[in-house]
Amino acid sequence: MTSLSNFTTIRVGGQPKEISVASTHAEVLAGAKKLWEESEHWVILGGGSNIVFADDVSDLSVLLVQSKGIEDLGSGRVRVQAGNNWNEFVLYACNKGWAGVESLAGIPGTVGASPIQNIGAYGQEVASTITTVEFLDYKSGELQILTNEDCSFTYRDSIFKQGKQGVITWVEFQFGKEDSVSLLTKAHDVISQRASKGMVLDAADNDTWSCGSFFTNPIVSESFARTLPLDAPQWEVEEGKVKLSAAWLIENSGLSKGFKLGNSGAAISTKHALAITNRGTATAEQVVELARFIQTQVSNKFGINLVPEPNLIGF
Ligand SMILES: Cc1cc2nc3c(=O)[nH]c(=O)nc-3n(C[C@H](O)[C@H](O)[C@H](O)COP(=O)(O)OP(=O)(O)OC[C@H]3O[C@@H](n4cnc5c(N)ncnc54)[C@H](O)[C@@H]3O)c2cc1C
Structure with a gap:
């Protein structure tokens, strides 16, 4: 085994x-x-x-x-099996002129996992193209068709992260129509920007041996955000709430890119402060130890509790 x-x-x-x-x-x-x-x-x-x-x-x-398959249902409606590689599907969609996921090119993983944390990057979120999801529910044993609304998508979150247990078997999308050349250009631009930050998998580059961003960007009240230094990046997300940059908080809590604890095999990526990476010999314990250290630093400096983005199993 x-x-x-x-x-x-x-x-x-x-x-x-x-x-x-x-x-x-x-x-x-x-x-x-x-x-x-x-x-x-x-x-x-x-x-x-x-x-x-x-x-x-x-x-x-x-x-x-690992179930695969992309079914064109006509008029921009597409059903994709859960085990299909996400990035391959994005490039396929761009080639077909299906618009709506081109900025999500280069994200690793499968189509079936894309709704779990409502994957997003470069201003796009998968929730804006998902229409339905087929879901085998653990508790009831029922095979359910969930609508976009049923999934309760928000920033890096959904009903699945909030405790609805089971398996997603396929995802259906509704795309717009756009010229395939411009969609592919956009997708490849995104991939090269991501690669420069170690956010595209590359077996030869330890900066990509990661889970991508290890923490979500915190959402805080506007009044709390006013207590932070003026150069702390913030974006208004809704009335009275702003999103902060977790990477900025980490770097300004005194931790720089490449930081590691003693002889640990886990380190902050040398290209992106938000990624915890395996330099080749890391254990899971070392990864989690570094994550806790980062959380403590940021909490002590700014009073903000960073929330891990990946699913931690067995700790
Ligand atoms: C280099 C790098 C860059 C990244 N960049 C981004 C980014 O820009 N934006 C972003 O949002 N994410 C990013 N990620 C995170 C990750 O790629 C996505 O969250 C992706 O959707 C995970 O897919 P996966 O198949 O690998 O899921 P896994 O890691 O296998 O699983 C993740 C969670 O989903 C559950 N799950 C998986 N498949 C199913 C299924 N079929 N049914 C039910 N539950 C399931 C698992 O149980 C687990 O809880 C990045 C990761 C890396 C390594």
């Missing part, structure tokens, strides 16, 4: 009790039912790019979702 470090982009995590693979829609449904019948501790895994498994996960059973 191989360890979960082989299935996650930050490359940490111990050996689980079991990993089973689902390669078709039917296998996802059957695999999830079997998993839930037989295991108390279970996880659905896609590309492993937003998850940190502990070093000891010996009681955990994992279902790896």
Whole structure:
């Protein structure tokens, strides 16, 4: 049995009790039912790019979702199987002239995980194109069709992160129409901007052995934001609320890019203050230790509690 470090982009995590693979829609449904019948501790895994498994996960059973397929339903409506690679799907969509996800190019992982934290980048969020999601519900055992509204999407959040457990089997999108050349140009521009920050996977570059951003950008009241230094970046998100830059808070709490604790194998990326990376020898414990240290620094300096973005399993 191989360890979960082989299935996650930050490359940490111990050996689980079991990993089973689902390669078709039917296998996802059957695999999830079997998993839930037989295991108390279970996880659905896609590309492993937003998850940190502990070093000891010996009681955990994992279902790896690898079902593929893109179905053109006409008039810009498209159904995609959960295990489809996200970035490949984005480039396929751009080629077809389907507009709405081009700025999300280069994000690792699967289509089935994209609704979980409502992935977003460069001003776009996946919630603005998702119409429905097929979901096998853990509690009721029901196969449900959830509308966009049912998913309660907000910034890096959805009903799935708020405790609705189960498996997403496919996602349906509604796209606009745009010239494919301009969509592809936009997607490739985004990919090169991301690459310069270590935000595109590259096995040869340790700065990309990460979960992307390790913390979400905090949303605070306008009155609290006024207590921060004038150069702290802030964006109004709704009446009376502003979003702050977690990267700025980290760098201005005294931690610089590349920072690590002693001989730890985990370090802040040398290209982006918001990414915790594995320099080659990191354990899950070292990743979490660095995350806690960053949280303490930022909290002591600014009174803000940074919230981890990836799912932490087994800690
Ligand atoms: C270099 C890098 C850059 C990144 N940049 C961004 C970015 O710009 N914006 C952004 O939003 N994210 C970013 N991420 C985070 C990550 O890529 C996304 O969150 C992605 O959607 C995770 O997909 P995954 O298949 O790898 O999910 P996994 O890591 O496998 O799983 C993540 C969570 O989703 C659950 N899950 C996965 N598949 C399913 C399913 N089919 N049904 C139910 N639950 C499921 C898992 O149980 C887990 O809780 C980045 C990550 C990396 C490594």
